[in-house]
Amino acid sequence: xxxCRYIDxxxxxxxxxxxxxxxxxxxxxxQDGNIGGVFFEKTLEAKHMAVSSTIVADTRKIAASSTLNAxxxxxxxxxxxxxxxxxxxxxxxxxxxxxxxxxxxxxNIGQVFKDTVSDITLVRGATSxxxxxxxxxxxxxxxxxxxxxxxVALDLNDNGSADITLNLAGNWTTxxxxxxxxxxxxxxxxxxxYYSAFMARVGQxxxxxxxxxxxxxxxxxxNSAQREALSGVSLDEEMLNLIKYQMAYxxxxxxxxxxxxxxxxxxxxxx
Amino acid sequence: xxCRVAENMKYFVLTSSLSRVQVKSASLMEKMSTQKNINRxxxxxxxxxxxxxxxxxxTAIEQYQNNIxxxxxxxxLTDTTLSSIRDLISEALGIAVSQSGAVASNETMDSSAEVxxxxxxxxxxxxxxxxxxxxxxxxxxxxxxxxxxxxxxxTIGVAAGMATNVFDGAVTSGGTYTGTQxxxxxxxxxxxxxxGTATCKISNDGGKTWSDTPSVVPATGILSLGEGITMTFAxxxxxxxxxxxxxxxxxxxxxxxxxxxxxxxxxxGTVVSGGNYTxxxxxxYAIKIINGGAxxxxxxxxxxxxxxxxxxxxxxxxxxxxxxxxxxxxFTAGTQNLAANDLFTVNAYTxxxxxxxxxxxxxxxxxxxxxxxxxTGSDAFTAANGPSVTAAISNPAAxxxxxxxxxxxxxxAGSWAxxxxxxxxxxxxTSMSDTQITIDADNDTTPDITLTLSDGKWQKGNxxxxxxxxxxxxxSPVLSxxxxxxxxxxxxxxxxxxxxxxxxxxxxKAVSAQIDDLQDLQTQVLQAQTKTxxxxxxxxxxxxxxxALNEQITSMKSDIEDADLDKLIISYQMEQIALEASYNxxxxxxxxxxxxxxx
Numbered sequence: 001x002x003x004c005r006y007i008d009x010x011x012x013x014x015x016x017x018x019x020x021x022x023x024x025x026x027x028x029x030x031q032d033g034n035i036g037g038v039f040f041e042k043t044l045e046a047k048h049m050a051v052s053s054t055i056v057a058d059t060r061k062i063a064a065s066s067t068l069n070a071x072x073x074x075x076x077x078x079x080x081x082x083x084x085x086x087x088x089x090x091x092x093x094x095x096x097x098x099x100x101x102x103x104x105x106x107x108n109i110g111q112v113f114k115d116t117v118s119d120i121t122l123v124r125g126a127t128s129x130x131x132x133x134x135x136x137x138x139x140x141x142x143x144x145x146x147x148x149x150x151x152v153a154l155d156l157n158d159n160g161s162a163d164i165t166l167n168l169a170g171n172w173t174t175x176x177x178x179x180x181x182x183x184x185x186x187x188x189x190x191x192x193x194y195y196s197a198f199m200a201r202v203g204q205x206x207x208x209x210x211x212x213x214x215x216x217x218x219x220x221x222x223n224s225a226q227r228e229a230l231s232g233v234s235l236d237e238e239m240l241n242l243i244k245y246q247m248a249y250x251x252x253x254x255x256x257x258x259x260x261x262x263x264x265x266x267x268x269x270x271x
Numbered sequence: 272x273x274c275r276v277a278e279n280m281k282y283f284v285l286t287s288s289l290s291r292v293q294v295k296s297a298s299l300m301e302k303m304s305t306q307k308n309i310n311r312x313x314x315x316x317x318x319x320x321x322x323x324x325x326x327x328x329x330t331a332i333e334q335y336q337n338n339i340x341x342x343x344x345x346x347x348l349t350d351t352t353l354s355s356i357r358d359l360i361s362e363a364l365g366i367a368v369s370q371s372g373a374v375a376s377n378e379t380m381d382s383s384a385e386v387x388x389x390x391x392x393x394x395x396x397x398x399x400x401x402x403x404x405x406x407x408x409x410x411x412x413x414x415x416x417x418x419x420x421x422x423x424x425x426t427i428g429v430a431a432g433m434a435t436n437v438f439d440g441a442v443t444s445g446g447t448y449t450g451t452q453x454x455x456x457x458x459x460x461x462x463x464x465x466x467g468t469a470t471c472k473i474s475n476d477g478g479k480t481w482s483d484t485p486s487v488v489p490a491t492g493i494l495s496l497g498e499g500i501t502m503t504f505a506x507x508x509x510x511x512x513x514x515x516x517x518x519x520x521x522x523x524x525x526x527x528x529x530x531x532x533x534x535x536x537x538x539x540g541t542v543v544s545g546g547n548y549t550x551x552x553x554x555x556y557a558i559k560i561i562n563g564g565a566x567x568x569x570x571x572x573x574x575x576x577x578x579x580x581x582x583x584x585x586x587x588x589x590x591x592x593x594x595x596x597x598x599x600x601x602f603t604a605g606t607q608n609l610a611a612n613d614l615f616t617v618n619a620y621t622x623x624x625x626x627x628x629x630x631x632x633x634x635x636x637x638x639x640x641x642x643x644x645x646x647t648g649s650d651a652f653t654a655a656n657g658p659s660v661t662a663a664i665s666n667p668a669a670x671x672x673x674x675x676x677x678x679x680x681x682x683x684a685g686s687w688a689x690x691x692x693x694x695x696x697x698x699x700x701t702s703m704s705d706t707q708i709t710i711d712a713d714n715d716t717t718p719d720i721t722l723t724l725s726d727g728k729w730q731k732g733n734x735x736x737x738x739x740x741x742x743x744x745x746x747s748p749v750l751s752x753x754x755x756x757x758x759x760x761x762x763x764x765x766x767x768x769x770x771x772x773x774x775x776x777x778x779x780k781a782v783s784a785q786i787d788d789l790q791d792l793q794t795q796v797l798q799a800q801t802k803t804x805x806x807x808x809x810x811x812x813x814x815x816x817x818x819a820l821n822e823q824i825t826s827m828k829s830d831i832e833d834a835d836l837d838k839l840i841i842s843y844q845m846e847q848i849a850l851e852a853s854y855n856x857x858x859x860x861x862x863x864x865x866x867x868x869x870x
Contacts, residue, residue, distance in 0.1 A: 029578055034535050035559070035612050067577030068555055068616055069628065071411035076635055079334070082327070083638060192327050200320030203312025210313060221287060225280050232277025236865045 007046075008108075009198045014046035015110025016191045019157065020081050023113055028063035028074030036063025036074070044161050085188045086110075091181045093166065098124070098176025102152075104166040111156045111163040114138065115183045122152065122166075122178040137181060152178075281860060289853045296846040302834045303843065309832055318831045325828035331638070332821045338634045339814045342644035345402050346807045349646055352400045352407070353800040356652075357793055359394045360763070363387060364789040367770055371783030380782075384774035391767045395420055398652060398763075408648030409627030411577070412555070417627035417648045418764065425450070428520035430502050433740075435747065436515040440507030444519045449499040450769070453522040453622070455752060456496045460515040461485040466492045466504065469511040473497070478516070478738050478751050479675055516740065523622030523765075525549070530600050533614040537563070540605030548619040550596040552655065553628045556617045558592070558600060563610035566602050577628070578614075624764040625649050636813050644806060651799035652763040659725040660753040662737050669712040669719040670739050670748040677736040678708065678722075680729060680757070691736070705729075722753070732794055733757035756787065758794040766792060 025039040066073030116137030141158035153162035312319040405413035425448035455477035467490035492504040525548040555577035572581040632645040677691035697714035709718035738751040773781035
């Protein structure tokens with residue numbers, strides 16, 4: 001469970017980097033004056049993060065220029081991504097037509113890589129699974145992954161993962177409309193900040209488990225000490241007991257000797 | 272409370288305390304051997320987070336410093352190049368001075384022209400200096416040589432007569448301009464008469480100076496003005512009359528490159544550029560397809576800054592599309608439709624030799640601190656973006672005689688002085704600011720002429736001159752166009768080429784006419800050099816700041832991360848003592864039993 005959460009965080013960091021760098025890269029021009037393609041291969045998992053094979057094969061395809069004139073402007077813009085805020089938050093979801101209500105959540109913040117230019121608008125068709133996108137708000141690859149009575153899952157960049165889920169409540173009918181936007185907030189952190197917070201969290205978890213281990217070990221020691229106190233053997237004690245019983249034995253055998261002597265004496269007198 | 276100590280317990284306590292001591296000393300050993308307090312995040316989660324933060328700051332600072340080093344290399348190359356170019360200008364100035372004197376002969380002029388063409392070649396090479404793969408004077412257009420040896424195209428403007436002229440026939444311009452600079456030609460009639468008898472004087476500087484001897488207007492009406500230009504008069508009802516003035520402007524023309532399509536485009540039809548570029552600086556226009564389709568259906572966006580920013584999405588490419596400022600592009604369908612992201616570009620050049628642009632090259636030298644490290648060729652070597660002035664008459668009654676007025680600028684915007692006002696002895700400046708100068712011609716406190724100055728770029732040594740022309744009736748005077756001279760207004764290659772053609776034509780007057788321009792050029796290039804120097808200086812300051820910041824952050828990081836060996840050794844020694852005590856205890860513990868005391 002814990003491991004799963006860490007992988008999620010790492011994947012989100014990677015997604016954040018991949019999406020932002022790709023978006024910026026595609027706004028620039030390569031050395032041949034062509035519009036830049038993707039810089040990183042599209043992937044959901046951090047372990048599969050890799051520079052696009054097209055670029056590896058031909059480094060002229062790196063879109064470092066912000067104009068067709070081969071300046072270095074886009075490279076500068078890409079280096080500035082590290083100072084760019086990472087989170088985008090989901091605005092309150094407005095139900096403009098219909099009586100139901102909806103609450104949304106972002107499942108992978110790394111996939112939210114730009115503010116929406118206008119509200120994302122979804123309209124319900126005749127059935128609960130028939131939602132359509134009326135306005136993609138600038139996320140041109142926006143897709144509805146699944147929809148039913150209680151939940152609509154959205155994929156922001158066409159990679160098959162549910163990046164945003166909208167939980168629906170109430171009654172929904174044909175033509176009902178949902179509206180929301182994604183926006184960056186000043187209080188949010190950069191990709192680097194997100195990663196270092198994540199790393200500190202992992203450290204805290206490890207340190208916490210180490211402390212817990214120590215605590216449990218102490219308790220275990222305490223318990224076994226108590227158990228030993230009850231059931232254990234103390235050599236000194238046993239030795240002293242031994243001496244005690246030896247003394248008793250000695251005394252008893254001395255009594256026996258004396259009785260035997262008495263008997264002998266008695267017998268001698270009788271003869 | 273344990274009230275009974277069993278033997279097992281003794282050994283258990285002994286082993287666990289021994290292992291505890293050993294774990295502690297092992298961790299101390301690790302800290303000592305790595306010299307770091309934090310070897311994994313769990314050692315100090317908060318500290319580890321801070322370290323990561325500091326590390327990324329340090330990496331960023333190192334990157335900024337690398338950027339600064341690169342920019343400094345660029346600037347020092349710019350500086351030495353500018354200084355070499357200044358030497359070449361001095362050489363050209365030397366030639367101009369020596370060849371405009373009495374000792375000049377056709378032979379010396381010819382040989383000087385040879386020398387000068389060498390100077391031009393070297394200047395050209397220097398202006399196209401490269402740092403790595405980038406031309407340093409091309410603005411952001413670093414992949415194309417910014418200067419070409421020949422001016423690209425010329426135009427001759429429409430010939431116009433003064434409104435006050437008596438002559439009522441038509442006048443037209445013609446020919447191909449062979450000059451290398453923008454010039455305003457003027458023809459003034461000296462003696463009235465029909466074609467073949469009327470005489471005129473010709474000026475090639477907008478009416479400031481006139482040819483010494485009048486020439487006859489040919490019977491054909493076709494008058495040759497020089498440098499390939501002709502002015503053709505067609506007879507009207509009235510003859511050419513004394514003081515009739517006709518002007519035309521000959522200039523270097525702007526050009527538009529042929530449209531080019533990106534190699535990866537899907538579209539295989541043809542694209543053709545056209546129109547007359549009216550912009551003030553070189554630009555790269557681009558057109559990008561947003562939604563593909565046939566010409567009429569596809570949607571597109573236009574950029575006028577080489578693709579950095581894009582305009583609104585539009586539709587229909589079946590008719591010629593105006594990219595802006597007179598540039599058009601026309602698509603003809605091929606077998607493949609337009610597809611999204613197909614890209615087409617057209618370069619538009621203003622008149623002259625410059626093919627770069629006015630963009631800045633920017634590098635990050637700090638967070639949110641973008642530094643411009645280039646000097647554009649247009650700033651240093653051309654008249655583009657130079658100062659300009661428009662003049663207007665506010666009180667015609669005061670301007671009664673023809674005269675050429677010249678003003679010179681001192682150190683500051685408030686230090687203009689009138690240096691030439693022969694016919695107006697009482698002329699004074701009534702007010703002057705960064706943007707406006709008002710002149711009172713007869714010192715009656717009423718401003719008579721208003722000069723409006725363009726923004727910025729004014730330097731000490733700039734002069735402004737214009738001619739008051741008496742337009743027939745005494746109370747309707749007109750002003751000639753205003754000539755601005757001095758640093759910032761001279762085109763380097765144009766001036767050198769003009770000097771060369773003057774030498775080749777053995778025209779002493781034309782040679783000496785270039786001396787002023789060459790002197791201004793020296794100042795102009797020197798100013799560019801000063802700018803380079805101040806850029807270098809401010810980079811050094813930024814760099815010093817970054818080094819100090821780096822030191823500070825490194826020490827803050829070190830405080831958290833690095834182990835204090837003295838402390839570690841002391842704690843290690845304490846642990847050693849504890850360990851020894853534990854061992855001793857362990858060795859002793861077996862010996863101590865009640866048996867020892869039972870004898």
